[in-house]
Amino acid sequence: MSLPGPKPRSNLEELLEGIWKQNPVFIMMLGMCPTLAVSVSAVNALSMGLATGFVLSGSTLLVSLIRNIVPREVRIATYILIIATFVTVVDYLIQAISLAIYEALGAFIQLIVVNCIILGRAEAHAARNPPLRALLNALGMSMGFTIGLLALGAVREILGAGKLFGISLFGPDFQPWVVMMLPPGGFFVLGAWLLFFNWFNRRKTPVASDKPAQGHAHV
Amino acid sequence: MSAPPRLDAPLPQPASSTAMLRTLGLVAGLCGILIVSAYQGTQEAVTANRKIALERAVFQIIPGAQRVDEYFATRGGLVPAQGNVPDGAVKFYAAYDTAGKLRGIAAEGAARGYADTVRVLYAYDPVRRVINGMGVIYMRETPGIGDKIATDSAFLRNFQALDASLGADPQTLANTIRVVKQGSKQHPWEIDAISGATITSKAVGRGINDSAGRLLPLLVPHLASLKEAR
Amino acid sequence: MSSPLTELRTAPHVKRNLGVERIMSHVVLALLPIAAFAVWQYGLSALALIITVIASCLLTERLCNRLGGVASTLSDGSATITGLLLALTLPPAFPLWMGAVAGFMAIALGKALFGGLGFNVLNPALVGRAFVQAAFPAAITSWVPAYAPERFSAFVPTTWTLPFMTPPDISAWAKAAVDGFTGATPLARWKFENVLTSPIDFLSGAVTASAGETSAILILLCGLYLAARRFLDWRIPVAVLASAALTAWIFQLMDPVRYPDPLFALLSGGLVIGAMFMATDMVTSPVTPLGVWLYGVFIGVLTMMIRYFGGLTEGVMYAILFGNALAPLIDRLTPPRVFGHPRLWSRS
Numbered sequence: 001m002s003l004p005g006p007k008p009r010s011n012l013e014e015l016l017e018g019i020w021k022q023n024p025v026f027i028m029m030l031g032m033c034p035t036l037a038v039s040v041s042a043v044n045a046l047s048m049g050l051a052t053g054f055v056l057s058g059s060t061l062l063v064s065l066i067r068n069i070v071p072r073e074v075r076i077a078t079y080i081l082i083i084a085t086f087v088t089v090v091d092y093l094i095q096a097i098s099l100a101i102y103e104a105l106g107a108f109i110q111l112i113v114v115n116c117i118i119l120g121r122a123e124a125h126a127a128r129n130p131p132l133r134a135l136l137n138a139l140g141m142s143m144g145f146t147i148g149l150l151a152l153g154a155v156r157e158i159l160g161a162g163k164l165f166g167i168s169l170f171g172p173d174f175q176p177w178v179v180m181m182l183p184p185g186g187f188f189v190l191g192a193w194l195l196f197f198n199w200f201n202r203r204k205t206p207v208a209s210d211k212p213a214q215g216h217a218h219v
Numbered sequence: 220m221s222a223p224p225r226l227d228a229p230l231p232q233p234a235s236s237t238a239m240l241r242t243l244g245l246v247a248g249l250c251g252i253l254i255v256s257a258y259q260g261t262q263e264a265v266t267a268n269r270k271i272a273l274e275r276a277v278f279q280i281i282p283g284a285q286r287v288d289e290y291f292a293t294r295g296g297l298v299p300a301q302g303n304v305p306d307g308a309v310k311f312y313a314a315y316d317t318a319g320k321l322r323g324i325a326a327e328g329a330a331r332g333y334a335d336t337v338r339v340l341y342a343y344d345p346v347r348r349v350i351n352g353m354g355v356i357y358m359r360e361t362p363g364i365g366d367k368i369a370t371d372s373a374f375l376r377n378f379q380a381l382d383a384s385l386g387a388d389p390q391t392l393a394n395t396i397r398v399v400k401q402g403s404k405q406h407p408w409e410i411d412a413i414s415g416a417t418i419t420s421k422a423v424g425r426g427i428n429d430s431a432g433r434l435l436p437l438l439v440p441h442l443a444s445l446k447e448a449r
Numbered sequence: 450m451s452s453p454l455t456e457l458r459t460a461p462h463v464k465r466n467l468g469v470e471r472i473m474s475h476v477v478l479a480l481l482p483i484a485a486f487a488v489w490q491y492g493l494s495a496l497a498l499i500i501t502v503i504a505s506c507l508l509t510e511r512l513c514n515r516l517g518g519v520a521s522t523l524s525d526g527s528a529t530i531t532g533l534l535l536a537l538t539l540p541p542a543f544p545l546w547m548g549a550v551a552g553f554m555a556i557a558l559g560k561a562l563f564g565g566l567g568f569n570v571l572n573p574a575l576v577g578r579a580f581v582q583a584a585f586p587a588a589i590t591s592w593v594p595a596y597a598p599e600r601f602s603a604f605v606p607t608t609w610t611l612p613f614m615t616p617p618d619i620s621a622w623a624k625a626a627v628d629g630f631t632g633a634t635p636l637a638r639w640k641f642e643n644v645l646t647s648p649i650d651f652l653s654g655a656v657t658a659s660a661g662e663t664s665a666i667l668i669l670l671c672g673l674y675l676a677a678r679r680f681l682d683w684r685i686p687v688a689v690l691a692s693a694a695l696t697a698w699i700f701q702l703m704d705p706v707r708y709p710d711p712l713f714a715l716l717s718g719g720l721v722i723g724a725m726f727m728a729t730d731m732v733t734s735p736v737t738p739l740g741v742w743l744y745g746v747f748i749g750v751l752t753m754m755i756r757y758f759g760g761l762t763e764g765v766m767y768a769i770l771f772g773n774a775l776a777p778l779i780d781r782l783t784p785p786r787v788f789g790h791p792r793l794w795s796r797s
Contacts, residue, residue: 062249070242071234078246085250089257096264099272103357160362162613175547175615179583181362188558199516363586414641415760 014133018141025148025190026197030117034108035149036186042165045153047101049146051094051109055086056118056145057138063126064134070127079122080113087113117145148193155189156180277314280342280352281323284314290445292437297444309434313445314342321345321446326434327356328426335359337368337422343383343431345442349407350396350427353378358419365419374413374420382407383431390436398424469566472731473526475680479671480533480726486667487660491541491593492600494608495660501545503532505552513561527566531555534726535574537661538719538766539581542593542605542619546612547585551577571773572730575766582766588616592634592657594627634658635717636762645709651716662719672725681729684738688745689724689752690715696753708757720752723765733773740776740783747779748772 009017024030031052038048059082063070070078091109094102102109112118121141126134157163160181162174179185277287289300293308304310311326324343329336337360342352355369368374386393394408398421401414412420488496510528514521522528535555539548555577563569582589593605607616623630634657635646650656654663661668676683697714715721728734728748735744748768755764 066242066246070246071239073234074239074243077243081243081246081250085253088254092257092261092265096261096268099268106359170613173611173614175585175588175610175613176363177584178361178363178586179580182583184583 011133011136014136015140017137018139018144019147020144022141023144023148023197024117024141025145025151026193028117030120031115031145032190034111034115035152036183036190038105038108039149039152039156039186039189040160040181041104041157041163042150042153043101044104045149046146047094048105048108049142049149051090051105052112052115052117052145053139053142054090054093055083055112055115056121056142057135058086058089059083059118060121060126060134060138061131063122064129064131067127075123075127079119079127083118083122084113117141151193152186152189155192156185160185273312276340276354276356277312277325277342280340280354281314281325283316284322285317286315287325288313288315292434292441294437297438297441309430309437311434311438315447319447323351324438324445325352326430328423328428328430330422330426330429332358332422333360333365333416333418337419337426339423339426341378341427341431343435345439345445347380348382348384350378350381350383350431353423353427355423360416360419365416367413367416368419368423371413374411377404377410380407381410381427383435385435385439389439392428392432392435396424396428396431469525469527472680473530475675475678476530476726477526477533479675480530480537480661482671483537483661483664483667483722484533486654486664487537487541490595490600490654490663491660492597493603494593494600494605495541497545497604497608498539498541498543498548498660499533499536502536502539502548502552503529505549506532506535506556509553509556510561513557513565517561517565519565522565525566527560528556531560531573531577534661535577537722538574538578538659540589540592541660542591542607543581544588544607544610544616546610547581547588550584551581553577554580567732569732570777571770572727572733575727575770575773578766579770590637591616591619592632593619594623594630594657595655595663597623597626599626630657632657634762635713636756639709639713639717640756640762645713646717648712648716659719662722665716665721668721668725681725681731682734682741684741685729685734685745686724688742689728689749690720692746692749693720693724693753694749696750700753700757714753714756718756718763719765723752723769724748727765728769728772730773733776735776735779735783737780737783737785739785740779743779743783744772744776747775 018024022028025032025035034048034052039045059079062082063079066078087110090112094105094109121138125137129137154164157165158169159177160179161176162168162170168174177185180189274287278284290297290311290313291300291304291308292311293305300310309326311324313324314322316322324345325340326343327338327340329338331337335358337355338357340354340356341350343349344351353375358366358368360366360368381396382394383396384393385391392408394406396408396410398410398412398417399405400417401412403409404411410420410424484499487499506528507523510523511521514523532552532555535551536548539551555573558580559571559573559576560566560569578589588607591607606619606622610616620632623632633641635651638644638646646656651663652666656663672681672686675681676686694711694715697708697711700708701710724745728745735741748765748771751768751771752764755761755767761767
C-alpha cells in the first residue's frame with residue numbers, strides 16, 4: 001500500500017486502479033476461495049464476478065454515503081449488515097434470473113458475504129471517500145475481479161471441456177483435460193496466470209529487489 | 220490510497236450511546252427494507268423458475284407428461300402440496316398427459332455421493348410397479364467419472380424397469396433396491412454400477428431406495444385417487 | 450594456474466571426478482537396455498513415444514532456461530533422464546501429443562518452477578505422469594498387447610492422435626492384432642477379475658503394461674550396475690521391494706484366496722522400475738542412513754496399501770511422490786548421531 005503522493009488520483013485512475021495495478025485476483029490475491037471454486041466455466045466465472053461486483057458496488061456506495069454518521073465503534077457491524085443485505089438481495093436476483101446458474105454457484109453466492117475484497121474495500125476506501133470516487137473504485141475492483149475469474153474460467157473451460165461459454169470450439173473429438181475441472185486445475189491455472197503477471201510486470205519495470213510484489217493470499 | 224492516520228491527529232471523540240444505537244437502527248431498518256423488497260420483487264419469478272425447472276425435469280423422465288401436480292404422501296392419505304413438508308410425509312409429483320390421465324409418479328431421492336450429495340428424480344410406473352426413469356437434478360461428482368450417471372446409456376438402462384413392488388408387509392419394499400458391481404445384475408431390483416464410479420452409482424441406488432421405501436407404502440394404497448388430474 | 454608452494458585447505462583432499470553429467474550419463478546408459486526392450490516388445494509406437502517425450506523435456510528445459518535467464522542446462526543430462534523415465538512409465542501407445550504434455554509438465558511443473566535440478570521436491574518424471582493421469586484418465590489406462598506381429602511395420606492407431614483430440618478406440622484393433630487380448634494390466638485383472646498372471650509371462654514380457662515396467666530381471670540388472678558403480682543407494686530399492694513383498698506376504702497369510710503371492714506383487718506393475726530408478730532419485734530422497742530405510746519402507750508399504758485398498762490398480766507413482774514429499778521431514782527426524790552429542794530422542 002503506497003503512501004499518498006502529492007497529486008490525488010483522477011477519477012479515471014480511480015476506476016482503472018482495480019483493473020490492473022491493484023487487481024484483486026492477480027495482485028492483491030483477495031477472494032481466492034470463490035476464485036478457485038467457481039471458475040470451472042466462463043459462465044460461472046462471469047456470473048460470480050457480476051454478483052460479487054453488484055455486492056461490492058452497492059455496499060461501497062452505501063457505506064460511503066453514510067460514512068460521516070457511522071461512529072467508529074460500530075462501523076464493522078454496520079458494514080457487515082450492509083454487505084449481508086446486498087448478498088441476500090443478489091441471492092434472490094440470481095434465483096429469479098436463472099436457477100441453473102444458482103445451482104452451479106451453490107453456496108458460493110452466500111459466501112460472497114465473507115469475501116474479503118468487499119469488507120476490505122468498505123474499510124479501506126469507501127469509509128474515507130465521497131460516493132462517486134468510492135463507486136468508481138468499486139466498479140474498477142469489480143471489473144478486475146470479474147476479469148480475473150474469467151481468465152481462470154476461460155482457460156479451465158477451454159482445456160477442461162473444449163468449450164467457451166458453452167460453445168464447442170474443437171468439435172466432438174476434443175479430449176477434455178479432466179484435471180482442469182477438478183480443484184487442482186484451479187490451482188494450476190491460477191499459478192500459471194500469476195507467473196505470467198509477475199513475469200510481465202517485472203519485464204516492464206526492472207526492480208532491483210528480487211522479491212515479487214505479492215501480498216498474502218486470503219480466502 | 221486514502222489518507223493515512225496521522226500520529227499527531229487528535230483522538231476522535233468517543234461516540235455517544237444514542238449515536239451508535241441511532242446509526243445501527245437506521246442501517247438495520249434500511250437493510251430490512253432492501254431485503255424485503257428484493258424478496259417481494261423476485262418471489263414471482265423465482266416460483267415460476269422453480270416450476271419450469273421441475274416440469275422440465277419431470278417431463279424428461281416421464282414421456283408424454285404435460286402437467287405436474289405436487290402432492291404430499293402422509294399417513295392420512297395424499298394431500299396437495301402446500302408449504303413445508305409435514306413430519307413423516309414425502310413429497311412427490313404426479314404427471315398427467317394432455318387428456319388429464321396419470322402418466323406416472325416422480326419423486327426425489329438423495330444420498331451422499333463422492334463429492335457432495337447426489338440428488339436424483341426418479342419415475343415410478345404405478346401400473347407395472349417399477350421405477351422406469353431417472354434423471355440427475357444436482358451433483359458435483361468428478362467430471363468424466365462420477366458424472367457419467369447422467370449420461371452412461373448402460374447405467375441408465377437400469378432404470379427402465381427397476382422392480383419397486385411392495386412386499387408381503389406393505390410397509391416396505393419387497394426387495395431392497397441395491398447397486399451391484401458392473402455386470403453382476405441378476406435381479407430386477409439390482410442396479411449395475413458404472414465401473415470406476417461405484418461410489419456415485421451407489422449413491423443413486425441408495426437415494427432411490429430410501430425415497431421409494433418411504434414414499435411407496437404411503438402412496439400405493441391411494442393410487443386410485445390420482446388417476447385424474449386435479 | 451600457478452600453485453603456491455604451500456596450500457592450506459581443510460578436507461576433503463582427494464576427490465572423485467564425479468559430476469552431475471557423469472552420473473547422469475551412467476543412468477542413461479543403464480536405462481537404455483530397458484528402453485530397447487520396451488521397443489522390442491511394443492515396436493514403433495513405443496519408440497516414437499520415447500523420442501517425443503525426451504524431445505518435449507529437452508525443449509521445455511531450454512525454454513525454462515531462457516525464461517529464467519540462466520545458461521543452458523541441457524548438457525547435464527537430467528532432462529534426458531526425466532524424459533526417458535517418464536516415457537517408460539506411460540502406456541506404449543499413449544498419444545504422442547499427450548506424451549509431449551507430460552514431458553512439458555514434468556520439467557516445467559516438476560523441476561523448473563522449484564528452481565531447477567537439485568531444488569525440486571518431487572521426482573519430475575512422476576509429476577509429469579501424475580498430471581496426465583489426472584488429465585487423461587482414459588488414455589493412460591488404454592493398453593496395447595506386447596509382441597503384436599506388425600509392431601515394427603505399423604503404428605498403433607492412437608499414437609498419432611491429433612493434438613487435443615480424443616484417441617480412437619483401439620479395442621477392435623488390439624483384438625485383431627493379438628488373439629485373446631483383454632486390455633487390462635495384470636494388476637487390474639487381479640483386482641477386478643481375480644485372475645493371476647503367471648510369472649513366466651512377466652519374465653518374457655508378454656504382459657499388458659507401461660512401456661518400461663515389464664522385465665523385472667532386466668531392470669534389476671541395470672539397477673545393479675548403477676548400484677555397483679555407487680550411483681544409486683542400494684538401500685532404497687532393497688527397502689521398497691522387501692517391505693512390499695513382506696506386506697504382500699502378510700496379507701496372503703491372512704487371506705490366501707483374496708490376496709496374491711509376494712512374487713506377483715513384485716513383478717506386476719511398476720514396482721521394480723519405480724524402486725530402482727525413481728525412488729532412488731538423489732534429489733528427492735532422504736540422505737540420512739536411517740531415513741533412507743524409513744523412506745523405502747514407507748514407499749513399499751504404501752504402494753501395497755493403494756493396490757489393495759485404493760480405487761486405483763497401481764500405487765507406485767503416488768507412493769513415491771508421497772515419499773518424496775516426506776523426504777525432508779524424514780531427514781530432519783533422523784539425523785545421524787554426532788559423536789559426543791546425546792541421541793535425538795533423548796532430547797527433552
